[in-house]
Amino acid sequence: MRMxxxxxxxxxxxxxxxALAQAWPQRPVKVVVPFAAGGNTDAQARIMAExxxxxxxxxxxxxxxxxxxGAIAAEFVARAPADGYTLFFAASPQISTVPLVQKVNYDPLxxxxxxxxxxxxxxxxxxxxxxxxxxxxxxxxxxxxxxGQLNYGSAGAGTLIHLSSELFLARAxxxxxHVPYKGGGPAVTDLVAGQVQMVLGNPSDFIQxxxxxxxxxxxxxxxxxxxxxxxxxxxxxxxxxxxxxxWNGFLAPAATPQAIVEQLAKEVARAVREPVxxxxxxxxxxxxVGNTPAEFTEFIRRDAPLWREAVNAAGIxxx
Numbered sequence: 001m002r003m004x005x006x007x008x009x010x011x012x013x014x015x016x017x018x019a020l021a022q023a024w025p026q027r028p029v030k031v032v033v034p035f036a037a038g039g040n041t042d043a044q045a046r047i048m049a050e051x052x053x054x055x056x057x058x059x060x061x062x063x064x065x066x067x068x069x070g071a072i073a074a075e076f077v078a079r080a081p082a083d084g085y086t087l088f089f090a091a092s093p094q095i096s097t098v099p100l101v102q103k104v105n106y107d108p109l110x111x112x113x114x115x116x117x118x119x120x121x122x123x124x125x126x127x128x129x130x131x132x133x134x135x136x137x138x139x140x141x142x143x144x145x146x147x148g149q150l151n152y153g154s155a156g157a158g159t160l161i162h163l164s165s166e167l168f169l170a171r172a173x174x175x176x177x178h179v180p181y182k183g184g185g186p187a188v189t190d191l192v193a194g195q196v197q198m199v200l201g202n203p204s205d206f207i208q209x210x211x212x213x214x215x216x217x218x219x220x221x222x223x224x225x226x227x228x229x230x231x232x233x234x235x236x237x238x239x240x241x242x243x244x245x246x247w248n249g250f251l252a253p254a255a256t257p258q259a260i261v262e263q264l265a266k267e268v269a270r271a272v273r274e275p276v277x278x279x280x281x282x283x284x285x286x287x288x289v290g291n292t293p294a295e296f297t298e299f300i301r302r303d304a305p306l307w308r309e310a311v312n313a314a315g316i317x318x319x
Contacts, residue, residue: 034070
């Protein structure tokens with residue numbers, strides 16, 4: 001009996017990784033979302049869960065675990081069995097900035113296996129119409145002549161919008177007062193009302209206001225022009241190396257078999273390039289990506305120094 005078990009164990013070890021991937025999944029896969037249902041990240045996760053269900057023939061069940069800026073969900077996935085049945089549909093803060101601004105019980109690089117980015121979004125810099133500037137350079141000159149007299153709004157201290165704004169101010173050599181809000185929407189509302197003079201926020205919050213002539217858009221945070229705002233130049237045209245985008249994507253616990261990770265990445269890339277799925281993602285303001293695990297890993301590592309610079313500029317220490 002003992003020899004029979006040993007032989008069976010050796011046979012299992014000899015199973016190629018491709019065969020392991022072909023045998024997966026045999027049951028529903030849990031997709032953990034770090035925010036409450038109804039937001040943009042949740043919407044992307046549900047769009048992708050539907051596509052993956054069709055591709056793999058098993059349910060991909062979205063589970064919302066909100067709290068601590070997504071750290072609760074991140075820790076849950078980091079500690080989950082690395083068998084391909086628990087995935088993390090993360091937003092960039094849980095990997096790039098949350099570990100820099102608060103104490104967390106996971107390592108963003110060691111505890112996860114990046115699979116594929118589903119989509120990205122740049123930020124756009126908007127100013128109130130009372131600001132006499134039609135370009136980024138003109139705005140910087142105007143703000144420099146009024147150190148500490150102008151205000152900028154954000155979605156709250158430590159958020160990507162706050163950190164991106166502080167990075168911009170540091171690069172431009174500006175001093176402005178920070179006004180934190182409970183979300184990007186209220187910040188844009190006060191920008192339109194003239195209570196703050198600048199907000200660096202999500203394009204979807206700005207486009208209609210800009211078309212109505214209530215705010216002026218001066219730059220996008222990505223290195224290239226945004227498809228939805230082709231007339232707005234990148235901030236990097238004025239400050240080279242300024243390249244910030246938010247992302248949402250799939251990660252797995254670190255020891256998940258590479259064959260499963262690669263198979264998932266392939267299907268994610270295929271799904272986001274399908275016209276119907278791409279249209280649904282674009283409809284909620286997402287630019288589809290669908291990259292490889294290696295490209296996703298490099299993306300995270302490339303952005304790390306930029307976010308550390310932003311956190312330092314904001315003067316935030318982990319609590």
